[in-house]
Amino acid sequence: MKTVAIAGTGLIGASFGLALRKAGFNGxxxxxxxxRAIAEAVAAGAVDRGAPLAEAAAQADLIFxxxxxxxxxxxxxxxxxxxxxxALVTDAGSTKCEIVDAAMQNIARCQFLGGHPMAGKExxxxxxxSADLFQGQTWALTPVEAADMETPAAIEFRDWLKRIGARVxxxxxxxxxxxxxxxxxxxxxxSTALAATLAERLREGQASVAGSGLMDMTRLALSSYDIWRDxxxxxxxxxxxxxxxxxxxxxxxxxxxxxxQLQEEFSRGAGFAEGVRRRP
Amino acid sequence: MKTVAIAGTGLIGASFGLALRKAGFNGxxxxxxxxRAIAEAVAAGAVDRGAPLAEAAAQADLIFxxxxxxxxxxxxxxxxxxxxxxALVTDAGSTKCEIVDAAMQNIARCQFLGGHPMAGKExxxxxxxSADLFQGQTWALTPVEAADMETPAAIEFRDWLKRIGARVxxxxxxxxxxxxxxxxxxxxxxSTALAATLAERLREGQASVAGSGLMDMTRLALSSYDIWRDxxxxxxxxxxxxxxxxxxxxxxxxxxxxxxQLQEEFSRGAGFAEGVRRRP
Numbered sequence: 243m244k245t246v247a248i249a250g251t252g253l254i255g256a257s258f259g260l261a262l263r264k265a266g267f268n269g270x271x272x273x274x275x276x277x278r279a280i281a282e283a284v285a286a287g288a289v290d291r292g293a294p295l296a297e298a299a300a301q302a303d304l305i306f307x308x309x310x311x312x313x314x315x316x317x318x319x320x321x322x323x324x325x326x327x328x329a330l331v332t333d334a335g336s337t338k339c340e341i342v343d344a345a346m347q348n349i350a351r352c353q354f355l356g357g358h359p360m361a362g363k364e365x366x367x368x369x370x371x372s373a374d375l376f377q378g379q380t381w382a383l384t385p386v387e388a389a390d391m392e393t394p395a396a397i398e399f400r401d402w403l404k405r406i407g408a409r410v411x412x413x414x415x416x417x418x419x420x421x422x423x424x425x426x427x428x429x430x431x432x433s434t435a436l437a438a439t440l441a442e443r444l445r446e447g448q449a450s451v452a453g454s455g456l457m458d459m460t461r462l463a464l465s466s467y468d469i470w471r472d473x474x475x476x477x478x479x480x481x482x483x484x485x486x487x488x489x490x491x492x493x494x495x496x497x498x499x500x501x502x503q504l505q506e507e508f509s510r511g512a513g514f515a516e517g518v519r520r521r522p
Numbered sequence: 523m524k525t526v527a528i529a530g531t532g533l534i535g536a537s538f539g540l541a542l543r544k545a546g547f548n549g550x551x552x553x554x555x556x557x558r559a560i561a562e563a564v565a566a567g568a569v570d571r572g573a574p575l576a577e578a579a580a581q582a583d584l585i586f587x588x589x590x591x592x593x594x595x596x597x598x599x600x601x602x603x604x605x606x607x608x609a610l611v612t613d614a615g616s617t618k619c620e621i622v623d624a625a626m627q628n629i630a631r632c633q634f635l636g637g638h639p640m641a642g643k644e645x646x647x648x649x650x651x652s653a654d655l656f657q658g659q660t661w662a663l664t665p666v667e668a669a670d671m672e673t674p675a676a677i678e679f680r681d682w683l684k685r686i687g688a689r690v691x692x693x694x695x696x697x698x699x700x701x702x703x704x705x706x707x708x709x710x711x712x713s714t715a716l717a718a719t720l721a722e723r724l725r726e727g728q729a730s731v732a733g734s735g736l737m738d739m740t741r742l743a744l745s746s747y748d749i750w751r752d753x754x755x756x757x758x759x760x761x762x763x764x765x766x767x768x769x770x771x772x773x774x775x776x777x778x779x780x781x782x783q784l785q786e787e788f789s790r791g792a793g794f795a796e797g798v799r800r801r802p
Contacts, residue, residue, distance in 0.1 A: 362733050380730045411731065418731065424723050425732035429716060429739040435771040436712050437791035443704050443767065449798045450660045451691065451698065452705035453642050458738045459709040460795040467788035478779040485776040487723065489769055491715040496765040499758040508747035511717035515740040518729045 243303035243398055249274040249295060249317055250309030251283035253363055254334045256371035258306055259288035261406035264373040272298040283368040299324035304399060307333035311341065311472035318344045318354070325352045330395035332357045336422065337476040338384045338415040346386065355396055356384035356415060358422075359408065364464075377407035384415040423480035427473060428488055430462050431481070437463035523583035523678055529554040529575060529597055530589030531563035533643055534614045536651035538586055539568035541686035544653040552578040563648040579604035584679060587613035591621065591752035598624045598634070605632045610675035612637045616702065617756040618664045618695040626666065635676055636664040636695060638702075639688065657687035664695040703760035707753060708768055710742050711761070717743035 246262065248255040251273040259271050273280045273289035280292030299305055299321060307314045314335045321331060329352040335341045338356045345354035360380040363370055381403050385391050391400070391412055403410050413421070437460045440449065449456065474481060491507070498504050526542065528535040531553040539551045553560045553569035560572030579585055579601060587594045594615045601611060609632040615621045618636045625634035640660040643650055661683050665671050671680070671692055683690050693701070717740045720729065729736065754761060771787070778784050 358731075360731060360733060382731055409730075413731070421724065421728050421731045424720055425729055425736050428719070429735045431772070431775055432712055432716050432739060433735070433795075434788055434791040435768060435775055436709060437794040438787045439708070439764075439768050439771045440704055441790045441794035443764075444701065448701050449705055449794075450689075451638075451640060451662055451693070451701045452798070453640060455709045455713070455742045456705050456798060458741050459713060460791075460798060461738050462735045463788075463791035463795040465788070466792070467785045470788065471784075474779045474784065481779055482776055484719075484723075485772055488715060488719050489772050489776070491719045492711070492765055492769050492772075495711055495715055496762055496769075499754045499761055504751075504754065505747045507718045508714055508743075508745070508750065510721045511714040511740075511743035512746070514717040514721035514729075515743040518732070518736060518740060 243395075243402075244269040245272065245301045246270070246304045246306065247272045247274060247298035247302035248289060248306045248308060249298070250307065250313065251275045251279050251289055251368050252308065253366050253368070253370050253375075254359060254361070255306065255308035256283045256286055256288035256368035257361070257373065257375035258308065258334075258359075258406075259283065260286065260371055260373035261376055262402065263287065265402065265405035267402070269303075270301070272302065274298050279368065283371075286368045286371050288368055288371055295321075296324050299329075300326065302326065303329055303395070305329060305331045307331065307335070310469070311335045311337060311476055314341055315344050319348050322349050322351050325349070327351055328395065329353075330355060330393075330399055332383075332399065334359055336426070337473055338382075338418045340476040342384055342386065342415045353390070353393055353395055355390055355399070358382040358384070358418065374407070376403075379408055380411050381408035382411050382413050382418055384413055384418050386415075388412075419477050420480045423477055423484045427477060427481045428484040430465060430470065431485065432488065433460060433462035434465075436460065523675075523682075524549040525552065525581045526550070526584045526586065527552045527554060527578035527582035528569060528586045528588060529578070530587065530593065531555045531559050531569055531648050532588065533646050533648070533650050533655075534639060534641070535586065535588035536563045536566055536568035536648035537641070537653065537655035538588065538614075538639075538686075539563065540566065540651055540653035541656055542682065543567065545682065545685035547682070550581070552582065554578050559648065563651075566648045566651055568648055568651055575601075576604050579609075580606065582606065583609055583675070585609060585611045587611065587615070590749070591615045591617060591756055594621055595624050599628050602629050602631050605629070607631055608675065609633070610635060610673075610679050612663075612679065614639055616706070617753055618662075618698045620756040622664055622666065622695045633670070633673055633675055635670055635679070638662040638664070638698065654687070656683075659688055660691050661688035662691050662693050662698055664693055664698050666695075699757050700760050703757055703764045707757060707761045708764040710745060710750065711765065712768065713740060713742035714745075716740065
């Protein structure tokens with residue numbers, strides 16, 4: 243591939259640009275975003291220049307959509323007339339089935355392959371971007387059919403993902419959305435619900451009577467609804483089921499506060515927590 | 523005070539000994555624990571020597587019970603015949619009303635003043651102890667009457683707490699137990715329930731499809747039931763109410779996954795999470 247277009251040059255998009263450069267990509271990297279965001283991404287060295295979507299898409303061999311989910315859905319619906327045949331369109335949206343469905347319905351002149359890099363930071367924007375953001379992290383791809391992973395454009399893209407240090411994992415989009423409803427969306431809502439509960443029940447200063455665990459458990463609650471609105475709306479069925487199961491578990495714990503039964507819950511929970519810390 | 527007895531020379535007890543020494547306490551510090559724990563506490567410089575409870579209590583002006591809640595309850599029930607009149611017995615149990623009640627019923631020959639230092643570490647034992655563990659941290663005291671804070675022994679103890687850098691906060695034991703059911707016990711159970719839910723719903727390796735938030739939200743789940751059994755059993759009414767309110771909040775979120783209503787929950791949660799991070 244000679245030219246890459248990155249639509250949305252925030253933390254993920256700009257980090258992808260930096261990572262490609264560090265891995266030896268010598269082609270052009272064109273950013274598609276607001277003037278301010280492009281200026282920040284150019285200053286960070288993540289893109290060479292900005293251009294309107296139509297101009298960037300017409301030249302790009304790889305089009306990487308790293309916008310919010312709502313903007314990705316919108317872009318996907320208007321992209322088909324703008325792309326080069328043979329190009330690959332991929333994305334970084336954190337829910338996949340709605341995006342994949344929209345792409346199947348709207349992109350016909352080139353290939354679409356959904357993606358979700360598992361990487362993030364507390365800070366946003368190109369100025370926080372890092373060439374190593376994806377190093378050692380899982381990068382999920384959601385082919386509709388297994389053959390989607392084996393086209394020339396997909397093979398070349400996967401090769402670049404390997405070079406930037408990401409671990410590619412192919413998943414059905416529904417399985418992806420089910421997994422992240424548990425590993426990402428449920429933890430977010432558990433944190434937000436906890437902080438909202440405490441906000442209501444504690445008076446000024448009483449939160450100083452707390453251990454360090456309170457800080458861990460409320461960090462995700464700092465997240466903004468602006469990011470989560472689209473995620474919750476595009477994965478609500480899986481999230482509903484995850485919440486239902488979580489509530490059931492909490493009810494079980496509530497009924498057994500004075501029984502030995504909780505030893506099992508603590509043991510199962512500790513086993514899981516140790517497992518996620520052991521992974522290479 | 524000339525002699526301090528520390529019953530239970532784990533992380534908290536040994537840190538208290540180190541903190542007293544660093545703050546200039548020149549009297550004797552006697553540990554009451556197993557031979558192994560005493561050897562570790564002596565090696566850390568936290569106590570001068572070990573002794574049986576009867577021998578240590580007969581000499582001590584301050585008796586600090588930093589055992590598990592179950593052991594504190596047991597010690598409190600057997601301590602009265604052993605103490606010096608004029609001594610102060612205090613403790614570090616993380617729930618207070620059951621301990622205070624047991625002390626009121628059993629300790630008559632000297633004063634008891636319940637306490638709960640808000641400090642901890644992931645590691646346990648005297649070898650992890652630190653003279654600065656309580657620096658800047660809240661140390662709750664739970665007087666039965668306001669006058670309990672103003673006896674000569676209590677004034678001297680509070681003065682030492684100030685010297686080791688702790689911020690003393692007087693609370694009714696029931697208010698203390700209500701607050702920690704929210705700030706400490708609910709976060710623990712939210713984390714354990716989350717990890718137990720995920721353990722059941724995810725297959726090997728699927729947890730790699732996750733953001734960094736999963737690590738925050740499952741850290742407390744690493745805690746052992748051995749520590750939590752007593753806490754849950756001695757504060758189950760408040761914890762039951764905290765869990766009920768949390769579950770209600772989660773149900774509300776579940777019903778509003780696709781509505782703007784969640785903006786309010788995110789905003790309230792973020793406000794609380796920012797507030798606990800702003801406190802001096």
